[in-house]
Amino acid sequence: MPMPLPPRRVVSLVPSVTETLAVLGAADRVVGCTRWCVRPQPWVRSVPVVGGTKDPDIDAIAALRPDLIVVNEEENRREHFAVLARLAPLHVAFPRDVDGALRDILDLARVLDVLPAGAALEARIAAQRVALRAAARPFRFAYPVWRAPWRLAGPDTFVSALLSEAGGVNVAPAGPGRYPPAGPRELADAQPDVVLLPSEPYDFRAGHVAELGPLHPRARLVDGQLLCWHGARLEAGLAYLRGLGLCAAS
DSSP states (O other): OOOOOOOSSEEEOOHHHHHHHHHTTOGGGEEEEOTTOOOSTTGGGGSOBOBOSSSBOHHHHHHTOOSEEEEETTTSOGGGHHHHHTTSOEEEEOOOSHHHHHHHHHHHHHHHTOHHHHHHHHHHHHHHHHHHHHHOOOEEEEOEEETTTTEEOOTTSHHHHHHHTTTEEEOOOSOSSSSOBOOHHHHHHHOOSEEEEESSSSOOOHHHHHHHTTTOTTEEEEOHHHHHOOSTTHHHHHHHHHHTTGGGGO
């Protein structure tokens, strides 16, 4: 029996995976992506948009006749999966840590039959991980992901696992859920060494640093894509994390 051909018409509903597909050399196979897929530029601007991560345009996806749709259990809504699966096979992932992200890169590379490119990307990420771990020192952090109401990334999140690679200890309260509520006063009571305010999913700005200033003089802005996007962006993300100098917070 002949082996099935690798997918040639891929719709990605995960921004970090859209970038990864391009880095793996599969940009010519991507026939659709979300409006939040913004990397790499300028290539991604030429890809047809099929709605958002939470509100995909099912009719637009069907019209593209995909033979693979890439989704993520956290970024996309699971209630859409059954409908999407009627259009094409799904590649479903949900990395919780760097190991999971590396596995997903290799799994995706196997599906696309670009395993050498996947292995090369994995090796580059692994090298950055070794360098980060060599510089790691303990520090306590809080990582808000939303405001009004304030919510933190809990221990069971990708960004928390990534920060732990640098020695980070998450001070987020236990539950409820993976993104527990915690306002500025609760943050102060937890006594983090640093409060990291990312550019996404909530776009924190300098005014929010000033807002927290009286209680958290070490609040600072960070690049949310570099700290939250699993996939190809991990290579730059690990180097960025090492360059933040968070170990000096201990």
